[in-house]
Amino acid sequence: MGRLPLLIFLSVFLLAFDYYCFKAILSVFKNWKPGTKKWFSIAWWSYTAFLVIAVFASIYAPLYLTLRSIILVAFFLTVACKLVMLPFLLIDDLRRGIIKLSRISRNRDDARPSSPATALSNAPMGEPISRSSFIVKAGLITAAIPLTSLTWGITSGAYDYQVRRRKLILPNLPKAFEGMTLGQISDVHSGSFYNKKAVLGGVEMLLAEKPDLIFFTGDIVNNVATEMRDYQDIFSKVKAPLGVYSVLGNHDYGDYFYGREPSAAKAKNLQDVIKTHKLMGWDLLMNENRRLKVSGEEIGILGIENWGMGRFPRYGRMEEAVKNTDDLPVKLLLSHDPSHWRGQVLQEYPQIDAMFSGHTHGMQFGVRLDNFQWSPVQYIYKEWAGLYQEQNQQLYVNVGYGFLGYPGRVGILPEITIFELRRA
DSSP states (O other): OOHHHHHHHHHHHHHHHHHHHHHHHHHHTTTSOHHHHHHHHHHHHHHHHHHHHHHHHHHHSOOOHHHHHHHHHHHHHHHHHHHHHHHHHHHHHHHHHHHHHHHHHHHHHHTSOOOHHHHHHTSOOSSOOOOOHHHHHHHHHHHTHHHHHHHHHHHTGGGOOEEEEEEEEOTTOOGGGTTOEEEEEOOOOGGGOOOHHHHHHHHHHHHHTOOSEEEEESOOSSSOGGGGTTTHHHHTTOOOTTOEEEEOOGGGGOHHHHOSSOOHHHHHHHHHHHHHHHHTTOEEOSSEEEEEEETTEEEEEEEOSOBOSTTSOBOOOHHHHTTTOTTOSOEEEEOSOTHHIIIIIHHHOTTOOEEEEOOOGGGGBSEEOSSOEEOGGGGTOSSOSEEEEETTEEEEEOOOSSOOSSSSOBSSOOEEEEEEEEOO
16 A cells, blocks of 8 residues: 555544544533534534644645644644543443443343333333443543643753763774764754753763763754854853864754845854854864874764755765765764765765764654654654664764754653764
């Protein structure tokens, strides 16, 4: 079955499921006035229709990732709420079915000759059995749990920084780099922050790990350079003995604020973003590389401008970033969008040992355990969180330090990654 027929089938199934839930709610609140029922019906089916259309648009139309994220999160939360309620509805329908079968059996017995006492005991019991208000209301209350999780994600998840430690095996790693630690943060999105103390706390967690070098893989702002005004002093504290290396992300160019067409204001904004990296002491790599030398041995740090797929801007130039690096035994690439790995790096640049990305945010919603992870974003990006490997090449996708759109995180918490470099 192709994707479109499958989506149509799922839409019809979900609409039938939606109708089942709708009728259940109306049965509980049967004392509503006709006007109230009318407006509830309009609101219910308008939201359902909008959500189905929006999901199709998020898959087939060139919507921004933020909007697609909001749509898919809303869709999965809506379905989750109704699925949580479903067992209660089925239990109640089963109860009603058993009672109806019992009545049918009793009515058959009534058709047989019986004594006056038996006839009296089998007399009609009054009104037909209606759906149990208690069971359905219990289902509605339980279904509110996913919505409660969103509130928790705002109040707690947004700044609940997690340090994730990984060994990065690089067989050609020079001996001088064996055992060194590399820190990575990504997607700060400073324009979304509302708690400076919490942001500083995350930076202090990073520094407490004492990494030998640090990578920042793009999106320091949402739209404009001035968003960093209140946070530049905090991120200026991000230092490492072997340097902090950074690249730009799709949001750093101002395309979503000034538009795709060139303008003086847009060009100035980009220069201000670049200047911010320099003022913080970060070595911004724009389609270029650095030779990192320790005890006479070297590795390459390469960084390119954003290389996106589809509607995302593509400013990256790998041919420039790899210049004069053929002699280096290990090459580490900073590239904001993980699509770049499969879109170009695996096919054309087998000399890249490991690539470091961000961009996906893990959609700020999902489940992430040691041996299992899931998020709606995996239906958009094949590589969206954690470490991936094909042949001798590796990719690590950091789910981000900040947030965008929804001002919180549920299950996919903000990440500080610490890699230990190893040859084996």
